[in-house]
Amino acid sequence: xxxxxxxxxxxxxxxxxxxxxxxxxxxxxxxxxxxxxxxxxxxxxxxxxxxxxxxxxxxxxxxxxxxxxxxxxxxxxxxxxxxxxxxxxxxxxxxxxxxxxxxxxxxxxxxxxxxxxxxxxxxxxxxxxxxxxxxxxxxxxxxxxxxxxxxxxxxxxxxxxxxxxxxxxxxxxxxxxxxxxxxxxxxxxxxxxxxxxxxxxxxxxxxxxxxxxxxxxxx
Amino acid sequence: xxxxxxxxxxxxxxxxxxxxxxxxxxxxxxxxxxxxxxxxxxxxxxxxxxxxxxxxxxxxxxxxxxxxxxxxxxxxxxxxxxxxxxxxxxxxxxxxxxxxxxxxxxxxxxxxxxxxxxxxxxxxxxxxxxxxxxxxxxxxxxxxxxxxxxxxxxxxxxxxxxxxxxxxxxxxxxxxxxxxxxxxxxxxxxxxxxxxxxxxxxxxxxxxxxxxxxxxxxxxxxxxxxxxxxxxxxxxxxxxxxxxxxxxxxxxxxxxxxxxxxxxxxxxxxxxxxxxxxxxxxxxxxxxxxxxxxxxxxxxxxxxxxxxxxxxxxxxxxxxxxxxxxxxxxxxxxxxxxxxxxxxxxxxxxxxxxxx
Numbered sequence: 189x190x191x192x193x194x195x196x197x198x199x200x201x202x203x204x205x206x207x208x209x210x211x212x213x214x215x216x217x218x219x220x221x222x223x224x225x226x227x228x229x230x231x232x233x234x235x236x237x238x239x240x241x242x243x244x245x246x247x248x249x250x251x252x253x254x255x256x257x258x259x260x261x262x263x264x265x266x267x268x269x270x271x272x273x274x275x276x277x278x279x280x281x282x283x284x285x286x287x288x289x290x291x292x293x294x295x296x297x298x299x300x301x302x303x304x305x306x307x308x309x310x311x312x313x314x315x316x317x318x319x320x321x322x323x324x325x326x327x328x329x330x331x332x333x334x335x336x337x338x339x340x341x342x343x344x345x346x347x348x349x350x351x352x353x354x355x356x357x358x359x360x361x362x363x364x365x366x367x368x369x370x371x372x373x374x375x376x377x378x379x380x381x382x383x384x385x386x387x388x389x390x391x392x393x394x395x396x397x398x399x400x401x402x403x404x405x406x407x
Numbered sequence: 408x409x410x411x412x413x414x415x416x417x418x419x420x421x422x423x424x425x426x427x428x429x430x431x432x433x434x435x436x437x438x439x440x441x442x443x444x445x446x447x448x449x450x451x452x453x454x455x456x457x458x459x460x461x462x463x464x465x466x467x468x469x470x471x472x473x474x475x476x477x478x479x480x481x482x483x484x485x486x487x488x489x490x491x492x493x494x495x496x497x498x499x500x501x502x503x504x505x506x507x508x509x510x511x512x513x514x515x516x517x518x519x520x521x522x523x524x525x526x527x528x529x530x531x532x533x534x535x536x537x538x539x540x541x542x543x544x545x546x547x548x549x550x551x552x553x554x555x556x557x558x559x560x561x562x563x564x565x566x567x568x569x570x571x572x573x574x575x576x577x578x579x580x581x582x583x584x585x586x587x588x589x590x591x592x593x594x595x596x597x598x599x600x601x602x603x604x605x606x607x608x609x610x611x612x613x614x615x616x617x618x619x620x621x622x623x624x625x626x627x628x629x630x631x632x633x634x635x636x637x638x639x640x641x642x643x644x645x646x647x648x649x650x651x652x653x654x655x656x657x658x659x660x661x662x663x664x665x666x667x668x669x670x671x672x673x674x675x676x677x678x679x680x681x682x683x684x685x686x687x688x689x690x691x692x693x694x695x696x697x698x699x700x701x702x703x704x705x706x707x708x709x710x711x712x713x714x715x716x717x718x719x720x721x722x723x724x725x726x727x728x729x730x731x732x733x734x735x736x737x738x739x740x741x742x743x744x745x746x747x748x749x750x751x752x753x754x755x756x757x758x759x760x761x762x763x
Contacts, residue, residue, distance in 0.1 A: 192681065193716060193727065201728040205737040212741025213748070220749030222756050279655060280724035283674060287725035298655035353644065360641060361681040364723075 192361045195368035203372035210379025211387055218391070231404030238401020239394035245407060246393055263314050270308030274301060274344065298351075305348050312341050332382045339377050343370040418620070419458030432458070439617045442610060442689065443626060443636035456621040463620060464519050464527040466558055467501040470551040471544050471578040471587055472533030476569035477503050479606035496616065499527070502546075513547050520561050528619065529562040531555070531590050534571040534578045538586025555593060564598040564625055565590060566615055573601035573633075574711035581715045591632065600625045601632045603684075605708035610689050611637045631711065633683065642679035642705045645687035648672065666702060676720035677704030684709040 189197070232238075249257045275281055279295035286292040296304075316337055319325050346367035349355065355363045377383060397407045422432055436457065437450040445453075469477070481504070498504065499519035505512055519527065533551075536543040541550035549557075559565060567590045570576040578587035591599050602611050615634055618626040627635045643649060651657070651671040658665035658672055671677070679687075682705050686697040699705055704720075707713040717727045 190711070193712075196717075196725075196727040198728070200726045201733060205733050208734050209737040209741035209744075212738050213745040216742045216745025217748045218745075220746050220753075222749075222753040279657060279674065280722065283722040284724045284726070287721070288731065295655060298653060301655070360643075364681070 190361075191365040192368075195365040195372065199369060199372050203375040207375040207378060210376075214379050214384060215387065215391070218388070226402065228403070230402045232401060235398040235401045238407040239397040242397025242400065242407045243390050243393050246397075260315070260318060263311050263318070267308055267311040267315060270304050270311060271340075271344070273304045274308060274347070277301060302348075302351070305344065309341070309344055309348070312337065312344070336377070336382045339370075339374050339381075339383070343367060343374055346370050417458060417462075418460050422458070429454075436617075439614050442685075443614050443618060443634070444639070445636075453617065453621045457617065460620040462497045463616075464497045464499055464523040465530055466499055466516060466519060466527055466562075467504075467530040467532070468551075468554060468558060469502045470531065470533030470535050470555070470572070471585065472569065472571050473577075474503055474532075476532040476571075476604075476606045477501075479604075480568070480609045480612055496528075510547070516558070520558065524561040526563050527561065528616075529558055529565045530568055531565060531572040532568040534575045534587035534589060535593060536578070536585035537588050537593075538584070543585040552593065555590065559594045559597055562597055564600065564619065565594060566612075566625075567591070567599065567601045567603070568612060569607055570603040570605045570708055570711075570713065573603035574631075576605065577714055579712070579714075598625050599632055600628055600634060603631075603633060603709040605713075607709070608637070608685055608689050608691065611685060629683070633709070637685040637689070638683040638709070640683065640688075642682045642684055642687050642699070643677075646679055646699055647687070648699060661702065672699060672702075672704040674722055675704050676718060676722055678707035678710075678713070678716075678719075678723065679705040680723060682707040682710050682713075 249261055273296065276285075276293075277296040278298075278301045282292050282295050319329055319333065319337075346363060350360070350364045350367045353360055353363075358366075374383070378386065400407050433450060433454050436454040437447070440447065440450045440453055497519075500512065500516040502512075505515075507515065533544075535541065535551045535555055537552060541552040544551045546554060567573040571578060571587075572590050575583075575587050575589045575592075578585055579589075591601070600615055602615060604611075611634065614636065615626060618624075618634075625634075629635050629638055631638075643652070646652075648669060648671045651669070652673055656665065656668075656670040657674040658668075658670045659674055660666065661675065666672075673680075677699065679699065686705070687699070690697045690700070706719045707716065710716075717725075721727075
């Protein structure tokens, strides 16, 4: 079994098993946690509406914080949208999803994907620079922040190398295998580190919204 | 017999006898040199060396194979310089092509080996069964393993022809009932060059032999011992449909508009990006076409274990495992562990609050 066969076979299967296992573990673990009974009189009853509203309202920073968070927000959006386009609109990726889900969707032209990938890569570097240069951000950053950044950028970088057949001496199939393995490492890391926000973000935001609604705070 | 015509001593003599002009011969040498990525200045050197080269004794061993490789090589377009090369080499043993049969053939092989000990070339097509002492393929009462070891002992070099001899090929495909192995798995003390393919390209074979006759050595090889000149680039790198891959234009079925427009066959399972061979440049049938040009994706036949690398029609980016049952089980197990951990946490909280 060569490296590519390993990446496409057992490594892919086991990384997906760990990904699904980890996500289920964390989701159910959090959902079934005991919550302190709120003895206060609720200010309003529509907590579900508050939860849903907060999920959307917190997607845009409050005007009072604009000057301080706009850079991170805009670059963050560029990165997230860019990554989503590269992951979900590149044909080889769509074919991978199809092999699991059984259906496919239209792909974007490869030239668009390439441009988006370069922008996404640049946005990730910009976010890292901000994290390293901002005094407060630097102090509140830990290993998880940097490691999650690395685990995310490596698949992007190796994917571009594979697509453009740039191996720096490595053969294409080796680069492709490294790309697939790097994605599989991302799968394994995702449920257990800060990348878990990918499936927890709306749950936690909704919970906060419901709490705010109950207490009469702005959602 | 007295009236037996004297065989030409050198290739130069053979070419003169056949009325081949020096100009045509030089053209051939230039083509071979170019195909093998040798500098243009090597063409006259090659012509000189080939003209002086003596008849090369070749012993061709056929093991677990389908004879497709021999078909491919003997049906290279004729009349050609390739056929001259094959006339020129002294093919002392070859099951399919030899006129003699039975013990005479085996004797001829022994004589050729004795007369050219240490100098003859061994060409092998087919894999060698190792299971149960190699009983699954025997010739004249000898297992393939015994024959290979015996003949390889006095060989100057070994050329494997086809994926079976080079990597085990189809006989080695899972579950490999005969324990099929490649030549390089068995012979480790002789120079070996692999010319894989199912079948391999005839011109590659000619190139390798011409190189051996010219330089007395095998040409440079890659990590799988394949001649770099022919296996240096992937099919995808040299494919005329590559531009459609770059543009993201893919055929989605074998008869849709994309297929008719000649778009990339990646989505239909083409293994061109991970397959190294000269099909896209040297092509087949007098340089007329190759599988992708004829509308079918590359199946990766010159790569090891190509038969066991998933469906020929599954795109390269898809996984290679059987079913997703493990993933479903993981979801259930993860949920159970999550609920269990939450229950433990609740119990601990309850205990703490009772104590407090």
